[in-house]
Amino acid sequence: MNSATLTAAKPETVAVDLGERSYEVRIGRGLLARAGEEIVALAGKRRVAILTDETVAARHLPALQAALAAQGIDAPALALPAGEATKRWERLGEAVEWLLAQKIERKDLVIALGGGVIGDLAGFASAILRRGVRFVQIPTTLLAQVDSSVGGKTGINSPQGKNLIGAFHQPALVLADIDVLGTLSPRDFRAGYGEVAKYGLLGDEDFFDWLETAGPTLFADPIALQRAVRQSVQMKAGIVQRDETEQGERALLNLGHTFGHALEQATGYSDRLLHGEGVAIGCTLAFDLSARLGLCSQEAPSRVAAHFVAMGLPSRIADIPGDLPDDEALIALMGQDKKVQDGKLRFILAHGIGRAFVTDAVDPQALRQSLAQSRL
Numbered sequence: 001m002n003s004a005t006l007t008a009a010k011p012e013t014v015a016v017d018l019g020e021r022s023y024e025v026r027i028g029r030g031l032l033a034r035a036g037e038e039i040v041a042l043a044g045k046r047r048v049a050i051l052t053d054e055t056v057a058a059r060h061l062p063a064l065q066a067a068l069a070a071q072g073i074d075a076p077a078l079a080l081p082a083g084e085a086t087k088r089w090e091r092l093g094e095a096v097e098w099l100l101a102q103k104i105e106r107k108d109l110v111i112a113l114g115g116g117v118i119g120d121l122a123g124f125a126s127a128i129l130r131r132g133v134r135f136v137q138i139p140t141t142l143l144a145q146v147d148s149s150v151g152g153k154t155g156i157n158s159p160q161g162k163n164l165i166g167a168f169h170q171p172a173l174v175l176a177d178i179d180v181l182g183t184l185s186p187r188d189f190r191a192g193y194g195e196v197a198k199y200g201l202l203g204d205e206d207f208f209d210w211l212e213t214a215g216p217t218l219f220a221d222p223i224a225l226q227r228a229v230r231q232s233v234q235m236k237a238g239i240v241q242r243d244e245t246e247q248g249e250r251a252l253l254n255l256g257h258t259f260g261h262a263l264e265q266a267t268g269y270s271d272r273l274l275h276g277e278g279v280a281i282g283c284t285l286a287f288d289l290s291a292r293l294g295l296c297s298q299e300a301p302s303r304v305a306a307h308f309v310a311m312g313l314p315s316r317i318a319d320i321p322g323d324l325p326d327d328e329a330l331i332a333l334m335g336q337d338k339k340v341q342d343g344k345l346r347f348i349l350a351h352g353i354g355r356a357f358v359t360d361a362v363d364p365q366a367l368r369q370s371l372a373q374s375r376l
């Protein structure tokens, strides 16, 4: 990120208003260095334990530990292997046993320093440790800053499907320091962008219009990046406030995920397909299916695909390297989706860009045609 020539906006705060589970999301530059003060303000000088991954630990853990040490807090850390494969029982067990060995008590704090994998796993570990301890999200990927650190969905994957084991457990604070995104690989940055675009596609056409121009500049422009993170978090916070446990509206945040999660399972939760890449392919499929069902214009899916291509993201199943299960097997994998009701798949489709809705009225032939088209 070109921080020398561009000044950034001031840090901003988005409140997530959930009664006694309310918290704030701070977004801006230099927040990692101020983490010690934030943690003391939240929990005094209580004990703190950090869960992270090995890649993030090498780049950003010393700065966090120094910020905490400056406030007199000695914070031990456990660094798990980086990558989606870490979101599983064995690593969860390792994390929980380690937290117990650190004697983390109910009123102490767990810090998740990392991307969505660490945030989801650390959040779930915090939910079940002594039946619930507080945790703070310090998201270090674009995906985690715009999406996974907010809203309290925590959990791990199963061989049967994505995020099938988990709990709702809201963080006590989120510190999204956009400076730390400067060390992300271009591929991980782009994957996170898949979730940014999702917000425009599901509920805000003006945001999507802006992203079509600003998207390619985000990595180098902290002002545009902070705006993208803030608008995404504002949209997610609004939805989560109205529907914390996904009884209705929150399912819109799953746009593209019925497809994406099945593809992630089919690729073994490996780096063949990152979560945000699956979301980009899934969003394109959702718009293609919507157009086939006559719900939106034919232009909408082309515009969605064109934007993902312009951003260097995959937009078709054919973009995934290696062999994949056939369409019937992919549809069977979708059967484990958490939105399934009475055995029936439910999809997030759209009447146009920014106009998503939930439906179970999907012609299976149209679904098969969309999947077949996406393989070409």
Ligand SMILES: NC(=O)c1ccc[n+]([C@@H]2O[C@H](COP(=O)([O-])OP(=O)(O)OC[C@H]3O[C@@H](n4cnc5c(N)ncnc54)[C@H](O)[C@@H]3O)[C@@H](O)[C@H]2O)c1
Binding pocket: 053, 054, 055, 056, 059, 060, 082, 083, 084, 087, 114, 115, 116, 117, 118, 120, 140, 141, 142, 143, 144, 147, 148, 149, 150, 151, 152, 153, 154, 162, 163, 180, 181, 182, 183, 184, 185, 188, 191, 192, 195, 274, 275, 276
């Ligand atoms: N809970 C939710 O609401 C929610 C929302 C969206 C996604 N998710 C989950 O999030 C996960 C994906 O998250 P992700 O894309 O952040 O993946 P990730 O956590 O695996 O991070 C991606 C890669 O970036 C590396 N990394 C992280 N921060 C870095 C930094 N600052 N500099 C350099 N490298 C860095 C990591 O080590 C990893 O290799 C998926 O499991 C997905 O299901 C959850």
Ligand SMILES: O=C(O)C(=O)C[C@@H](O)[C@H](O)[C@H](O)COP(=O)(O)O
Binding pocket: 147, 151, 153, 162, 163, 195, 246, 250, 251, 253, 254, 257, 338
């Ligand atoms: O917060 C939500 O709600 C979301 O659906 C956000 C998604 O981006 C995220 O990937 C989430 O983990 C998917 O939820 P799931 O319930 O399908 O596992």
Ligand SMILES: [Zn+2]
Binding pocket: 147, 195, 257, 275, 279
């Ligand atoms: Zn997602």
